[in-house]
Amino acid sequence: xxxxxxxxxxxxxxxxxxxxxxxxxxxxxxxxxxxxxxxxxxxxxxxxxxxxxxxxxxxxxxxxxxxxxxxxxxxxxxxxxxxxxxxxxxxxxxxxxxxxxxxxxxxxxxxxxxxxxxxxxxxxxxxxxxxxxxxxxxxxxxxxxxxxxxxxxxxxxxxxxxxxxxxxxxxxxxxxxxxxxxxxxxxxxxxxxxxxxxxxxxxxxxxxxxxxxxxxxxxxxxxxxxxxxxxxxxxxxxxxxxxxxxxxxxxxxxxxxxxxxxxxxxxxxxxxxxxxxxxxxxxxxxxxxxxxxxxxxxxxxxxxxxxxxxxxxxxxxxxxxxxxxxxxxxxxxxxxxxxxxxxxxxxxxxxxxxxxxxxxxxxxxxxxxxxxxxxxxxxxxxxxxxxxxxxxxxxxxxxxxxxxxxxxxxxxxxxxxxxxxxxxxxxxxxxxxxxxxxxxxxxxxxxxxxxxxxxxxxxxxxxxxxxxxxxxxxxxxxxxxxxxxxxxxxxxxxxxxxxxxxxxxxxxxxxxxxxxxxxxxxxxxxxxxxxxxxxxxxxxxxxxxxxxxxxxxxxxxxxxxxxxxxxxxxxxxxxxxxxxxxxxxxxxxxxxxxxxxxxxxxxxxxxxxxxxxxxxxxxxxxxxxxxxxxxxxxxxxxxxxxxxxxxxxxxxxxxxxxxxxxxxxxxxxxxxxxxxxxxxxxxxxxxxxxxxxxxxxxxxxxxxxxxxxxxxxxxxxxxxxxxxxxxxxxxx
RNA sequence: GCGCGGUUAGCUCAGUUGGUAGAGCAACCCGUUUACACCGGGAAGGUCGUAGGUUCGAGUCCUACACCGCGCACCA
Numbered sequence: 001x002x003x004x005x006x007x008x009x010x011x012x013x014x015x016x017x018x019x020x021x022x023x024x025x026x027x028x029x030x031x032x033x034x035x036x037x038x039x040x041x042x043x044x045x046x047x048x049x050x051x052x053x054x055x056x057x058x059x060x061x062x063x064x065x066x067x068x069x070x071x072x073x074x075x076x077x078x079x080x081x082x083x084x085x086x087x088x089x090x091x092x093x094x095x096x097x098x099x100x101x102x103x104x105x106x107x108x109x110x111x112x113x114x115x116x117x118x119x120x121x122x123x124x125x126x127x128x129x130x131x132x133x134x135x136x137x138x139x140x141x142x143x144x145x146x147x148x149x150x151x152x153x154x155x156x157x158x159x160x161x162x163x164x165x166x167x168x169x170x171x172x173x174x175x176x177x178x179x180x181x182x183x184x185x186x187x188x189x190x191x192x193x194x195x196x197x198x199x200x201x202x203x204x205x206x207x208x209x210x211x212x213x214x215x216x217x218x219x220x221x222x223x224x225x226x227x228x229x230x231x232x233x234x235x236x237x238x239x240x241x242x243x244x245x246x247x248x249x250x251x252x253x254x255x256x257x258x259x260x261x262x263x264x265x266x267x268x269x270x271x272x273x274x275x276x277x278x279x280x281x282x283x284x285x286x287x288x289x290x291x292x293x294x295x296x297x298x299x300x301x302x303x304x305x306x307x308x309x310x311x312x313x314x315x316x317x318x319x320x321x322x323x324x325x326x327x328x329x330x331x332x333x334x335x336x337x338x339x340x341x342x343x344x345x346x347x348x349x350x351x352x353x354x355x356x357x358x359x360x361x362x363x364x365x366x367x368x369x370x371x372x373x374x375x376x377x378x379x380x381x382x383x384x385x386x387x388x389x390x391x392x393x394x395x396x397x398x399x400x401x402x403x404x405x406x407x408x409x410x411x412x413x414x415x416x417x418x419x420x421x422x423x424x425x426x427x428x429x430x431x432x433x434x435x436x437x438x439x440x441x442x443x444x445x446x447x448x449x450x451x452x453x454x455x456x457x458x459x460x461x462x463x464x465x466x467x468x469x470x471x472x473x474x475x476x477x478x479x480x481x482x483x484x485x486x487x488x489x490x491x492x493x494x495x496x497x498x499x500x501x502x503x504x505x506x507x508x509x510x511x512x513x514x515x516x517x518x519x520x521x522x523x524x525x526x527x528x529x530x531x532x533x534x535x536x537x538x539x540x541x542x543x544x545x546x547x548x549x550x551x552x553x554x555x556x557x558x559x560x561x562x563x564x565x566x567x568x569x570x571x572x573x574x575x576x577x578x579x580x581x582x583x584x585x586x587x588x589x590x591x592x593x594x595x596x597x598x599x600x601x602x603x604x605x606x607x608x609x610x611x612x613x614x615x616x617x618x619x620x621x622x623x624x625x626x627x628x629x630x631x632x633x634x635x636x637x638x639x640x641x642x643x644x645x646x647x648x649x650x651x652x653x654x655x656x657x658x659x660x661x662x663x664x665x666x667x668x669x670x671x672x673x674x675x676x677x678x679x680x681x682x683x684x685x686x687x688x689x690x691x692x693x694x695x696x697x698x699x700x701x702x703x704x705x706x707x708x709x710x711x712x713x714x715x716x717x718x719x720x721x722x723x724x725x726x727x728x729x730x731x732x
Numbered sequence: 733g734c735g736c737g738g739u740u741a742g743c744u745c746a747g748u749u750g751g752u753a754g755a756g757c758a759a760c761c762c763g764u765u766u767a768c769a770c771c772g773g774g775a776a777g778g779u780c781g782u783a784g785g786u787u788c789g790a791g792u793c794c795u796a797c798a799c800c801g802c803g804c805a806c807c808a
Contacts, residue, residue, distance in 0.1 A: 277808035408736060569745045581757065588770045599767030
């Protein structure tokens with residue numbers, strides 16, 4: 001009897017040792033599994049790429065959840081004898097990382113422009129490297145069986161080649177274009193961001209109604225109104241039936257008389273306010289669309305620092321917040337202010353990463369055209385020609401080549417794509433993939449490599465971080481090279497992530513893979529819910545100490561306990577309230593397994609495991625019961641019903657194996673009646689349960705396994721799953 | 733406004749082809765005979781949000797509504 005079994009299970013001393021054992025075995029790497037005869041060379045491949053955590057700091061509970069679910073999938077597949085790859089990596093996360101470093105520098109009183117691009121990037125890279133090291137270390141603490149030999153970074157050289165290759169191809173196909181379009185400008189971050197990176201916040205503010213010639217118009221933003229010379233109303237609105245579309249009127253406005261043109265359009269909501277509005281095409285998406293429709297003039301009012309331009313005359317150079325009341329005062333003095341609603345609730349767009357208030361602007365930026373038909377080219381497969389990127393994104397989900405779990409997210413996905421506008425991919429930040437475009441006078445050059453002649457300057461901008469993330473399933477496998485990995489492991493089997501990045505990431509991966517590889521990036525999308533605190537709050541950083549740190553939990557209760565708490569009662573798409581009490585309970589379960597194993601090992605010391613004795617009748621029944629359970633859970637594992645499986649195994653181990661079979665066997669052994677059968681059932685059930693529990697509780701099961709006598713000792717992580725997929729038909 | 737999800741035992745949640753309601757935790761009673769008190773045994777606890785409908789039969793399917801949460805759009 002091993003002495004450590006005499007004490008309660010101690011995850012702290014066990015887990016680090018076990019992970020080392022796994023890592024040293026090399027079995028996280030599928031090539032080594034084949035080499036060592038664990039996996040058959042022609043075994044079915046099974047691959048998952050890890051959603052790369054941002055190199056902005058530590059892992060949080062959301063990361064822990066994804067690591068747990070994916071590790072269960074991977075360990076199960078590996079035990080099933082599949083050629084199993086789980087590929088790790090981290091994300092440079094462009095804006096998120098840059099703004100984090102900027103904030104840190106700010107504390108030292110340093111601005112990024114003081115350092116210059118090169119020096120600043122060095123600082124960011126140092127920060128990213130440190131974060132990376134922390135993250136890798138944390139992944140290991142989580143027990144993640146990732147193949148570290150294949151680790152990737154979204155901004156390393158190989159991925160940069162993939163990005164340049166992708167950009168060039170899209171540019172040549174006319175799917176990437178540069179143009180003046182209205183974009184979301186973040187004055188705080190001094191960069192453009194995509195529609196998906198804006199967050200709307202409700203803000204209470206003032207809502208002013210002004211006299212505008214013969215009309216009354218309302219606005220929450222008087223400071224944008226200088227250039228308003230179009231007044232819009234609904235064509236059906238009887239109140240304004242005497243006014244004609246295109247009619248011009250002269251009226252007194254902020255800085256004197258102006259000429260305004262009447263526009264009639266259905267976008268107007270007759271019920272809202274007076275049913276009349278003026279438009280500011282340069283600083284509003286909707287107004288821009290209207291101006292495009294009627295070919296109206298567009299004038300810039302606010303510069304990129306949020307200050308008023310000369311068009312504002314006496315207000316020029318003022319910050320918009322400062323100017324607002326002054327402009328209202330002026331209009332009031334001219335008798336043009338009608339009323340002020342002090343309790344108006346406005347929804348303000350803010351930047352996800354910097355919190356800056358978005359100021360829409362018309363700017364020269366790079367875009368991906370999602371509606372343009374892909375041109376037919378010699379080297380382009382006919383499948384894509386004539387289809388738009390939108391269609392390429394819709395197709396595989398429509399055809400169920402890609403299945404989204406839970407399926408109701410498919411509707412959300414379709415809805416997003418149908419409303420999708422061109423994707424703005426250029427960013428005015430330094431940290432990221434530089435746009436592979438060079439300029440010389442009026443000439444533009446786009447290629448994978450810079451032009452050879454002198455005199456060309458590269459575009460200053462970098463790419464949206466999601467551009468490189470979109471390539472993740474295949475850039476990690478070596479694309480654009482035609483590697484063996486790419487051939488073997490792509491499309492990947494499952495993409496497991498939070499439903500909050502369905503649009504940001506999943507849609508973009510489908511787009512890129514469909515376009516560049518003509519194949520889907522993954523077969524199944526498994527979306528987990530958000531982790532919440534016990535009282536239902538979002539587990540965000542702003543919670544500070546109240547947020548649960550997964551690593552603290554591991555130290556306290558062990559990784560296996562945290563895993564079960566994250567799996568049991570958690571179904572795809574639903575949020576999970578993580579509760580320390582539950583984790584404590586599952587820690588007890590780990591100890592229960594430990595203690596039961598002690599008993600079994602003690603009692604079966606003299607059992608000849610290569611020649612197991614016959615079972616008596618009641619033990620035969622127990623054997624059948626467990627066989628059936630394993631059959632059931634094997635099927636459920638393939639259906640991703642991990643919550644059910646974990647619960648069933650937990651329940652069987654505790655309340656059937658421990659409470660009934662062990663107690664019964666105790667009596668038999670004590671009374672010396674059917675002793676051999678008792679020992680056999682104890683041994684066989686324990687070994688079977690350890691295997692079945694291993695994907696869920698890898699540490700405690702592996703540790704016990706090392707003490708179990710077996711005929712051909714190898715790590716539990718590569719033991720065959722207790723139900724062979726060859727033998728039994730469990731697939732439906 | 734459009735769409736999605738939730739509403740099941742005190743709490744947290746499972747419940748996949750419709751067939752007399754489940755788990756964990758908490759609470760209650762009993763019990764420490766050597767795997768484990770980080771334990772065992774026992775009992776208790778729900779008209780499955782509301783109102784209709786389909787059906788021999790509905791937590792499960794359909795319709796409407798209520799409340800909670802989320803997403804998208806608009807907010808001049």
